[in-house]
Amino acid sequence: MADGGCQVLMDWNLEHYVMAVTASLPGDLDDALDAALRRFAPADMARSVQDLMRQYRDGVAPADVILDSEIDVAAYAGYRMPATFAAVSAALRHTAELAPGFLPRSHVDVGGGTGASVWAAARVWESLEKVTVLEQSPKAIAMGEWLAKRSESSAVRRGQWKRGVIHKAVDKPAADLVTMSYVLGELPSTVQESVVVSLAADAEMVVLIEPGTPAGYGRILAARDVLINHGLSVVAPCPHDRACPILRGRDWCHFSVRLNRTALHRQIKVGTLSFEDEKFSYVAASRHPWPRAANRVLRHPTQRKGMVSMRLCTDEHGLTDTIVSKRQRDLYQHARDISWGNQWPPATAEEQAR
Structure with a gap:
């Protein structure tokens, strides 16, 4: 019986977090x-x-x-x-x-x-x-x-x-x-x-x-x-x-x-x-080896003026903290929208069509 005893854990300092879109039941x-x-x-x-x-x-x-x-x-x-x-x-x-x-x-x-x-x-x-x-x-x-x-x-x-x-x-x-x-x-x-x-x-x-x-x-x-x-x-x-x-x-x-x-x-x-x-x-x-995410975002990314920092689980370097700055333009725009649990960098349209 799929139960799990739901535990609601709140993050109280949310003003700097890049939050995921809130889900609703269909x-x-x-x-x-x-x-x-x-x-x-x-x-x-x-x-x-x-x-x-x-x-x-x-x-x-x-x-x-x-x-x-x-x-x-x-x-x-x-x-x-x-x-x-x-x-x-x-x-x-x-x-x-x-x-x-x-x-x-x-x-x-x-x-x-x-x-x-x-x-x-x-x-x-x-x-x-x-x-x-x-x-x-x-x-x-x-x-x-x-x-x-x-x-x-x-x-x-x-x-x-x-x-x-x-x-x-x-x-x-x-x-x-x-x-x-x-x-x-x-x-x-x-x-x-x-x-x-x-x-x-x-x-x-x-x-x-x-x-x-x-x-x-x-x-x-x-x-x-x-x-x-x-x-x-x-x-x-x-x-x-x-x-x-x-x-x-x-x-x-x-x-x-x-x-x-x-x-x-x-x-x-x-x-x-x-x-x-x-x-x-x-x-x-x-059983089929699909291409994996390059990195996985762990925890909520934190957003400050002109930069987004995130902790990543990576293929080659284990756990890595990375910062994306406003100077990186397109990548920075993606980083502002990234959420805990997403792959990073986000998949391109070509990759999603594979």
Whole structure:
């Protein structure tokens, strides 16, 4: 069940930051989710959210967290689906940018909850024709199917939803694209490697997303090693297949997407802000070696008078701090628009068409 326990982390000194464009749910998903949630009182869903959060804090195993009522599933969908959609969308967009010739026709999402990842993938790749969601909760499956029938994507509407519990391996059909978001951390550490191996079997592209915490990054880093050792090539975010240059314990590789909150979303989360920042770590790996980003922007670039400074993960020099000044004209204009998580320098039209 793709959960991840959303953690909202605020950057309080934003006046010098080059911020990413705020994301919103697509209209069809927003309408479907709103219709599903309005069947219940917001206060009741907020209480259900608090109960689910308590179970996770108390260390209840995910397989034992029972979504045993429609209101529990609605609360779960309202609480997590928007942020999961936004994070997965960002990871998949970065992947598609670097692999423009990857046009998947089939997609399997493992531990898909109420389906945020298949909605996200269908927005990135209109080529998708066959979608399969594997999920352990019958109630989550029912909610996911209900929402999917209201999608503008025919692939999402016709998607197959199958019940299954992840053990040492994942019983899944072959697919061009396999995703798993916010699930690795719910599995015992003893089975995580074998699960990643099974995800990569019969898949052209594998994308894994975890919370943007040191622990989430650690799981992504371990999964990255497994994928490389089994013959896949990293597509994103890394500009190389070598060891991560970030020193463990001092920092961690993660990214952020800002998401608009609806009034109903704020009520469920008992929040007052009109947005939230979802932090996530991810890796995308493919059996086809696509050209990589020359550099990846880590953290928010800082903008001061006449210059933009950014920290980069590079192919040849590890972590590098670079400054782009106004004297560099065209490059400076690009730098003013660059965001945390983007490749640098931005891809040219010719590169995007490869």
